Structure formats: structure tokens, C-alpha cells
Amino acid sequence: MTTKTLNHRAEGPTSAEPLLLGPSLGTSLALWDALAPELAVNHRVIRFDLPGHGGSPAGLIGPGATVGDIAGLVLRLADELGVERFAYAGVSLGGAVGLHLAVHHPERVSSLAVICSSAHFGGTRPWQERAAAVRAGGPAAMRELAGSADGRWFTPGFTVERLVEDHRAADPDSYAACCDALAAFDLRGRLAEVRTPTLLIAGREDPATPPAHLREIADAVPGASLTEIPGASHLAPAERPEAVLAALRGHFTGFAQRGVAVRREVLGDAHVDRAQARQTPFTARFQDFISRYAWGEIWTDPTLTRRERSLVTLTALVAHGHLDELAMHVRAARRNGLSADEIGAVLLQAGVYLGVPAANSAFAVAQRVLAEDGDI
Incomplete structure (x- = not known):
């Protein structure tokens, strides 16, 4: 019987605050390999695979899928793990899932980091065309797309072969359904509704979601902050893990530091x-x-x-x-x-x-x- 749950990996103390990590289209939870062990020092880190990617089964979503459908799978995973409220960080499509959760399920998300992502992904046509090509070409089309992954994901001369191989191995129909989700995604009109403390991280060399896309979110979300990572393209956590880790630590552990300051102001030293x-x-x-x-x-x-x-x-x-x-x-x-x-x-x-x-x-x-x- 096919499982209906996203494949995931949990790290860190079970008593710590949960932190969910979402990957980008074409990658797997391995995108977080350099960061997850460090983040797990202070959090219960739960990273997951998108449908048909890594260890997640195909068939969890189908043609016409939306980012909301993927977000629903993430909430189902959280529910099955007994996680009611969590911090969330996601890259590209994973970041779009985080924005959707912050708008539609704010009671579930305590803090949010959106990395190399956008409130919209350049219109419907390019994604519809990619979805159609993958559905028609099957595994061969996935291998062809994987051949150009380095140029879309990394700065010249850099690669992570494990992630490129994950791209080759992704289920074509699930990949196409994720493309459908990106084609339909546009939260620009609702960004002002986000009340979750939000950090935006941009790769300064990212051609897919350039810094202007993250700046657009930062300008619209009340209280949001923006960090640009020099020398990073679309998969900044893989290419510049130290810089991304520092930004995430400052954001996710900053609540305790701010809390102590406010506690002193209100209750007295x-x-x-x-x-x-x-x-x-x-x-x-x-x-x-x-x-x-x-x-x-x-x-x-x-x-x-x-x-x-x-x-x-x-x-x-x-x-x-x-x-x-x-x-x-x-x-x-x-x-x-x-x-x-x-x-x-x-x-x-x-x-x-x-x-x-x-x-x-x-x-x-x-x-x-x-x-x-x-x-x-």
C-alpha cells in the first residue's frame, strides 16, 4: 500500500522547538545536509522531500496541483508527528509553501525564513511548458533538465552532484505537478496579511529568483528583514551554507534573546x-x-x-x-x-x-x- 506521507528525516532533541525545512523543485532533503545538523542543536529539525522527489512517493499530487496542496501534505506530516506549531524555512518552491502556510495557517507557523524564493514565479507559461515537456518526455526529459541544473542552481564552476542526481531521479509526473503549482502561485496581493516573523534570504547571483523578488516580499510583509548572500545562486544553502546558517540562527534563536530583553523591560532587571x-x-x-x-x-x-x-x-x-x-x-x-x-x-x-x-x-x-x- 502506498504511503500518503511525505518522506522526512528528523534530527535533534524531541523536546526542542520544531523546525521544518522545505526543499526546492528537483532536489531532496539532502539540500539541507550542511545545515540540518547545526540547526538541530537548538531545534527538532524535520526536513522533508517533495512529492515524487527523494524518498517521497509519487502520486501525492497530480495535474493542476497547487502550492496549497503541497502545504496540506506538510501539515499532514506535522500532524502525524504530533507537531502543532513550528518554525519553517524553505527554498524556492519550499519557500512558497512557507508563505502559503503563513497566510492561510498562521496559527501553525511561529517564524518563517523564505530562501531564494518568490511570491510569484514569472508567470504561468514557462512552467506550463516545462510541465508539458516533462509529461511528454518522461525520464529522458528529466535527465535533460538535470543536465542544465548547474546553470540554474549554482554559480559557474560549482555543483553538488547528489542534488543533480536527485533531479535526474525525480518522478516526471510529480515534477510536472510541482511545475503546475509554481505556475499558479501568486501571493503578492496577500503578503501584507503575514504576521509571522519573517526573514528573506536572497542569493545575490540567483537568476531564477533574483534579490528583487525577495525584496518585494520584504517590503510587503510587516517587520520582515532581508539578507543577501554574496556568491550564492539559487540553492544558497548548498553553495554558501555558512552564511545561510548564520542568518537562520540569528532569526530563529533571536526570539529568546529579544524575549529576555522585553521581559527585563516589563518585569524589571x-x-x-x-x-x-x-x-x-x-x-x-x-x-x-x-x-x-x-x-x-x-x-x-x-x-x-x-x-x-x-x-x-x-x-x-x-x-x-x-x-x-x-x-x-x-x-x-x-x-x-x-x-x-x-x-x-x-x-x-x-x-x-x-x-x-x-x-x-x-x-x-x-x-x-x-x-x-x-x-x-
Whole structure:
């Protein structure tokens, strides 16, 4: 019985944040050979093969396939692996899959890197013609295309024979279906909807998706950043792995660093220093989770101001009776610009909807904290 799951390889600790790596058309998960072991130090790296490429079976997609169809296979793989939310990096078609996920399934993608890719791939006709030629020529057409792969993928004089061989061996019908997906892909009108922290990486010598294509995405996606890799063509992770690795590390591990900075700004140095001093090997992963996810992603999201986030946080803590946390966040609310009167108004509002006992306890905590700090 033919499996319906993309072939994949998982590396790194199972408890670490998942990072999915998507390949380009004609290649396999071997595209990430130089980077995956390094990225797996801090992530649960899951790299996959496109349909009919590498170890993935043919027949997962057919004529008229879309990037959304491939993205659906990626989500199915994540679901089968028990991965709900993940970071994602993809090259070319793999990058287009990442953009589709960020637009259509933003709740699944924590951060995104789009490498040597585009929000559109030069119109439908060239891809339709390539798909038709491959369907008509079969394996011979794939061998012919593989013969020109170096010129499309790498700067002059560079090659990775393993990837060229993967191109030769790809299933023609699946390859053609991926061409159909590229022909139909155009997300230019929806890039502004992306709220996932996004890094664009361009190969400065890339003829297929030149830096202007990545710049177009960076200009449209709020808060996105762009890195250009000198001396790299279309498969930058294979040709300039060190430079791509440095950019990805800075992007994907930067959440914890930004999170610690924001945590200090909101909660104060003394609190964060105490938390770090109490950290043990047993609690280290939890502290990293708090810094990376709560402070590095949620508190840095520009949709709400820090002032507004304090209003929400105070109410939530009163609702659940987390009085120790409430004391900490009363001080945080003052740092975020709330006055003592405004904090009192929040607690009074909570009393209406959460009950007098909850508000009574909350007022006692807030009064003590505000009095200690000389605010009342």
C-alpha cells in the first residue's frame, strides 16, 4: 500500500522547538545536509522531500496541483508527528509553501525564513511548458533538465552532484505537478496579511529568483528583514551554507534573546535576575520557553501595545486567582504606563464580571504593591 506521507528525516532533541525545512523543485532533503545538523542543536529539525522527489512517493499530487496542496501534505506530516506549531524555512518552491502556510495557517507557523524564493514565479507559461515537456518526455526529459541544473542552481564552476542526481531521479509526473503549482502561485496581493516573523534570504547571483523578488516580499510583509548572500545562486544553502546558517540562527534563536530583553523591560532587571539565579537544569527548558514564546513572540507582537497587554494580563490573573503573578504584573503595568487609578479601574471591572471575592483579593495585592513602590 502506498504511503500518503511525505518522506522526512528528523534530527535533534524531541523536546526542542520544531523546525521544518522545505526543499526546492528537483532536489531532496539532502539540500539541507550542511545545515540540518547545526540547526538541530537548538531545534527538532524535520526536513522533508517533495512529492515524487527523494524518498517521497509519487502520486501525492497530480495535474493542476497547487502550492496549497503541497502545504496540506506538510501539515499532514506535522500532524502525524504530533507537531502543532513550528518554525519553517524553505527554498524556492519550499519557500512558497512557507508563505502559503503563513497566510492561510498562521496559527501553525511561529517564524518563517523564505530562501531564494518568490511570491510569484514569472508567470504561468514557462512552467506550463516545462510541465508539458516533462509529461511528454518522461525520464529522458528529466535527465535533460538535470543536465542544465548547474546553470540554474549554482554559480559557474560549482555543483553538488547528489542534488543533480536527485533531479535526474525525480518522478516526471510529480515534477510536472510541482511545475503546475509554481505556475499558479501568486501571493503578492496577500503578503501584507503575514504576521509571522519573517526573514528573506536572497542569493545575490540567483537568476531564477533574483534579490528583487525577495525584496518585494520584504517590503510587503510587516517587520520582515532581508539578507543577501554574496556568491550564492539559487540553492544558497548548498553553495554558501555558512552564511545561510548564520542568518537562520540569528532569526530563529533571536526570539529568546529579544524575549529576555522585553521581559527585563516589563518585569524589571531584579525579577529576571532572580528567576535566572533560581534556574536549574530541570527548569531551564521552561525558562527558555517563557523567554522565547511568551516574551519573544507574544509580548513583541505589535497588534496590541504593552499598555493594552497589561490590561489583559491583569484581568486574566484576577480571573484565575494567580495573586503572586498579579503582584509582579501590577508593577509591570506601572512600567507599561498604567496609573494607579487605571489599575484600580481594571480591578473594579474584574469585580463586576469575576465576583467580589476575586476583586477583594486582587485589590489587597495591588494596594500592597503600589504602597511599597510609593504610588499611593
